Amino acid sequence: MLHPDAKLRDDLFEAAEQAPTRDGFGKGLVEAGEKDSRIVVLCADLAESTRVEEFSKKFPDRFVEVGVAEQNLAALASGFAAAGKVPFIASYATFSPGRNNEQIRTTISLNEQPVIIGGMHAGVSVGPDGATHQALEDMALMRVQPNMTVISPCDAEEARKATVAASVLGKPVYVRFARDKTPIMTSFDTPFAIGKANVLWYPQQGAPSVAILATGPLVHTALIAARELENRDIPTTVTNFHTVKPLDVETLVGVASEAGAVVTVEEHQIAGGFGSAVAEALAQTYPVPMEFVGVHDRFGQSGTPRELIEEYGMGASHIVDAVARVLPRRR
Amino acid sequence: MTQLTDEEVRTLNDRANAIRQTIIEMLVEAGSGHTAGPLGMADIFTALYFHVLAHDPENPGSPVRDRFVLSNGHIAPVRYAAMAHAGYFPVEECLTLRKFGSRLQGHPERLKLPGLETTSGPLGEGLSQAAGMAYAMRMDGVPHRVFCAMSDGEMDCGNTWEAAMFASAKRLSNLVGIIDRNNIQIDGYTESVMPLEPLHEKWQSFGWHVLEVDGHNIPQFIAACDEAAAVFEKPTVIIAHTIPGKGIKSIERDYRWHGKPPNKEEAAAFLAELRTLGGQVTSEHQ
Numbered sequence: 001m002l003h004p005d006a007k008l009r010d011d012l013f014e015a016a017e018q019a020p021t022r023d024g025f026g027k028g029l030v031e032a033g034e035k036d037s038r039i040v041v042l043c044a045d046l047a048e049s050t051r052v053e054e055f056s057k058k059f060p061d062r063f064v065e066v067g068v069a070e071q072n073l074a075a076l077a078s079g080f081a082a083a084g085k086v087p088f089i090a091s092y093a094t095f096s097p098g099r100n101n102e103q104i105r106t107t108i109s110l111n112e113q114p115v116i117i118g119g120m121h122a123g124v125s126v127g128p129d130g131a132t133h134q135a136l137e138d139m140a141l142m143r144v145q146p147n148m149t150v151i152s153p154c155d156a157e158e159a160r161k162a163t164v165a166a167s168v169l170g171k172p173v174y175v176r177f178a179r180d181k182t183p184i185m186t187s188f189d190t191p192f193a194i195g196k197a198n199v200l201w202y203p204q205q206g207a208p209s210v211a212i213l214a215t216g217p218l219v220h221t222a223l224i225a226a227r228e229l230e231n232r233d234i235p236t237t238v239t240n241f242h243t244v245k246p247l248d249v250e251t252l253v254g255v256a257s258e259a260g261a262v263v264t265v266e267e268h269q270i271a272g273g274f275g276s277a278v279a280e281a282l283a284q285t286y287p288v289p290m291e292f293v294g295v296h297d298r299f300g301q302s303g304t305p306r307e308l309i310e311e312y313g314m315g316a317s318h319i320v321d322a323v324a325r326v327l328p329r330r331r
Numbered sequence: 332m333t334q335l336t337d338e339e340v341r342t343l344n345d346r347a348n349a350i351r352q353t354i355i356e357m358l359v360e361a362g363s364g365h366t367a368g369p370l371g372m373a374d375i376f377t378a379l380y381f382h383v384l385a386h387d388p389e390n391p392g393s394p395v396r397d398r399f400v401l402s403n404g405h406i407a408p409v410r411y412a413a414m415a416h417a418g419y420f421p422v423e424e425c426l427t428l429r430k431f432g433s434r435l436q437g438h439p440e441r442l443k444l445p446g447l448e449t450t451s452g453p454l455g456e457g458l459s460q461a462a463g464m465a466y467a468m469r470m471d472g473v474p475h476r477v478f479c480a481m482s483d484g485e486m487d488c489g490n491t492w493e494a495a496m497f498a499s500a501k502r503l504s505n506l507v508g509i510i511d512r513n514n515i516q517i518d519g520y521t522e523s524v525m526p527l528e529p530l531h532e533k534w535q536s537f538g539w540h541v542l543e544v545d546g547h548n549i550p551q552f553i554a555a556c557d558e559a560a561a562v563f564e565k566p567t568v569i570i571a572h573t574i575p576g577k578g579i580k581s582i583e584r585d586y587r588w589h590g591k592p593p594n595k596e597e598a599a600a601f602l603a604e605l606r607t608l609g610g611q612v613t614s615e616h617q
Contacts (some may be wrong), residue, residue, distance in 0.1 A: 040467070064466065066500075072493035075456040079463020082448060082470070085399075087463075103456055103490070111441055111450040 013047035015077035024156035026051030028163025052089035078107035093119030123267030133299035136288030140272025153218035184215035203235030214265035289329035359598035367575035369409035402457020403482035455488025484516030499538030515586035546571030
């Protein structure tokens, strides 16, 4: 059942309102910009698509169009930060932090400048644009950089909160956002703190058999799977790891040791992503059998978001199957 | 326009020579590092730290400073030597270059050493950062300038030209680029590795005010910096023609000295050459 502390929306299964997480980025930027005049937004020719347009209209003096130049985008932002600004940079994740990875590494991470990198179009759910524009390795790229915080919000509301929280962190942050509309499950009152995972679902009675750990919009799919598993008398927990780095190891070990088996869910390559981060942490603390739901060493392709989520094995039925696979191996 | 007296010019040239000696001393002690670029840029770094830049070694983070970004971080020895001679830290600390625990990393790191504006080494990124600083400073009405030293080799990088486009589009007249036009890079002469000419016209066509100077003529370089301050509608780039390895006749213009240090015997000979101005004077060390 839904965890009361998570204060999720009542309608999240039936008639959930839908919005892309990038919308939350746009709202969060305006909100943060109203609070802090040091905030500037730099954009690489994708103002509408990255949802920075509203900020650009509201604060034209603090909006900087860079053109299609993602390497410049990142290094410029480092310079703005060095001169006292709090810069956000917005592009598609395949280009930023994809194309400009080294600029981010040297001028932002190693240089410890508080630049917030907003990477749009994460995951195969980008849809028709195809593999070139579907970022499936961005969390891996960002996670291995020291000093970098990595956030993957589950819905538009959490994306808004993550954007505002990133603006006051004073450190380099990467936040990934999705293109497609996805259900809004969290409410204004749902707790959000960078680095603190939230348990969203737990068994009506008894102990859980499997802990489902999810990040990004697939958290909603994980909840659907958990409800389905409950109907089959397989009790689970679902925990939302919006922060992939630093990973909330305390909560992780709690839910993993309670269940004795883990399934991770992410719209990202299995190699180097959220599931890898979980495996690294559990291997050192409380090793349990694991299954990984995500993209298994393939590039994306064109299609509808729904077709692609199914093709790449990240639907609710795939999560249910993963739980069934790991169940007999529980610790 | 600054008019330097003969005495002032002499003092600056002497400082540049002292900085060159420190560069040789630090490189031989480190056992690795770049020789040609630092020697070639010694005159310009001397002009910057001892005349052009508004800066305070006692208060490196002063809000009323000019910012100096070193894009091609591999010539760090000249920056460290100039900073030490300017009073940022003791000259003896230069001998810790590239050693474990040193503030003087092989490529400069802002968080290690006060007075560095950024961390640099990977080529092509400095001008972007300098442009970001210049833009932010203009937003805040900060009446100071941003200088960015670059190598000619990093004119190969697309990022350099992205920044060049940006700075002229945004009319960042508080930004001054300085190109060390020494014609060498690791794999050989720039014009054989990846031709840059016509470099002057390239920058001009990107919307910059372009000046060319003899990078070993300190008054000429200072005059160019003054001229840049008087250009209000666009950023300025100073193409400084330098001789890699300048001051040591046997290695001048030799690209093979781009990325290696002198050994002990070579260093002794190089220092003797610098201290006697190539045999023109008698050194106290003789």
